Amino acid sequence: MASVSDQSSEDHQPTEIPVVHVYRSRVEQATVQDVLNVLEGDFVEKDTGTISQDDIKFLDVIGNGIKLNESGHYEMFLPFREENPALPNNRSSAFARAMGLKPQLEKDPVKRGHYVTFMNDLLVKGHAEKVPEDELDKPVKWYIPHHGVYNEKKPGKIRVVFDCSARFQGICINDVLLQGPDLINPLVGVLLRFRKGKIALSCDIQQMYHQFHVRPCHRDYLRFLWWEDGDLTKPLKDFRMTVHIFGAASSPGCANYGLKQAGKDNVHIDEDAAQFLQQNFYVDDGLHAADDVETAARVLKGAVKICQEVQMRLHKITSNSDELLAVFPEEERTERKPRDLGKPDKGPMERVLGLQWLTEEDVFTFTQSIKSRPATRRGMLSTVAALYDPLGFISPVVLRGRILLHQTCRDHLDWDDLLPDVMHGAWIRWLDELTALLS
Incomplete structure (x- = not known):
């Protein structure tokens, strides 16, 4: 210990001065393994140990209420902030939105056809149902307006979006739903583990949100208005979603919880496949790497089997290994895009979590046109x-x-x-x- 005070004994009583402590310790020379451990630690998902009361309630509602229904799908309650909230009857507002949509569909036959096809698909697959006449006057209900959105990368394909943020008398359905903790695996970690092995693969869960059903007692909170058979000359009828929907604040948490639960409940099928579903999916996109084709095929087959156990379909399989792809039926694989003759140096390209992956060369690449914007x-x-x-x-x-x-x-x-x-x-x-x- 060293003191910065050196007062003479002849001086009158000295003022007290803070003491400065100096510590010396030998720093060991870092090894290569020490450096690797530090770098690897940056990409390990750590539990911070902090969770809000709302998140605890979300996990309690979903964890204690999740079950397999008669169709084999996971079924969950809607995670409300308060049990069975009393919401105002907003049918008039949803009716006005639907009547505003009607002239748009009448003026655009192509959009109308796409819209009707989408809604019919919901009904055929059981993702939505018509409300029975004897249940129309239930006191607890909420109507969600909807509109169509086109993806510029998928021309001709419409997605009907349910507007869960639409307000009536100052409230919307998202206000009373719990969002839950962030259960999405970190993007960087998923991408880095994707390239740990020689054999890389990617896959997708078809319509993931719609594979998780809502308990019947909560489906009236997901009502919407639509024309029966898509006939705009008929009066609007009451329908309701039976599944968790895009736009609801709780849906990402419910879907990700359900996927992880599928891996947890079916670890007996294949432990590595169960871990793949729980740790290497970013929402509905799964990435995996293995050292050889046999291991990669085993893990992917196990993941397909686990998904089938809970009525989910794992498809759009692609890989840098043609040998691995040959193991799976053609309808479960992505369609290989032909080589661009204008760019002979680049082979078929797939997109994995937004990145452009040249599967033949097994490299990531960037091809993006820069839009002309003002120099401001x-x-x-x-x-x-x-x-x-x-x-x-x-x-x-x-x-x-x-x-x-x-x-x-x-x-x-x-x-x-x-x-x-x-x-x-x-x-x-x-x-x-x-x-x-x-x-």
Whole structure:
């Protein structure tokens, strides 16, 4: 211990000065294994031990209420903040939304056809049902309006979205639902484990949310209005969803809980397959790697079997190994895209969690067209934010764009001000380099 005070005894009583302590300890030289342990630790999902009271309640409601129903699907309660909440009758609001949708469908026969097909599919598969006449006047109910959304990457395919955030008298269904803890596996961890082995594969659970049913006592909270047989000349009728739906705050938590429960309940089929379902899925997309084809095939077959036990279908299987793909029926595999003759250096490409994977070369790649945007702070932000790179492959290049964007903030440029000449030149040069990199 060393003191910074050295007062003479002849001085009058000294003031008390804080004592500074100096500790010395020898630092051992780090080994290669020490470094690897640190790096690996960055990607291990750790339980922080903290959980909110709402999350505890969610897990209690779902965990104690989940069961296999007569059809073999997992069935769960809706995780309400308060049991069976009394909501106002919002049928009039849902009716107004439906009548606003009607002229859109009448003016666009193509969209109408897609919409009707989607709704009929829900009814045929049992994901929705018509409300029986003797149950129409139940006091506890809620109506969810809906609209159609097209995916620009899947032209001609519509998804009907149920608007669980639609308010009536200041409340919506999402207000009374518990979201639950984040049960989604960390994206970076899933992607890194995907490339640990020589044989890599990806797969998908078909319509994952709709494979988890809602207990009958809660289905009236998921009512909606639709024209029977899709005939717009008929009066609107009451229908209700029987499954957990896109748009509900609780659905991601319920679906991810159900998937992990499937692995837990069927570990006897194959332990590695059960672990795959619990740890290497990011929502409905599963990624896995093994050292050889035999192991990869065993794990995937086990995962398919476990999913079948709870009426889920594992499909869209793809791999960097043709030998592995040959093990599975063609209808369960993704359709191999033909080689692009305009780019002979690149073979078939698959998308795995947003990344572009060249399966023949077994490498990730980037091919993205840079949209023309104004040379403003707003345009810069749109360009930089559009670059999806979760593993940081092109971060050295992206960083330069972010630095330029930061400079506009530092210089207090307004969102739609044109860039100064010097900064504009630097931005254009960066765009040219980025375009060359991604082409």
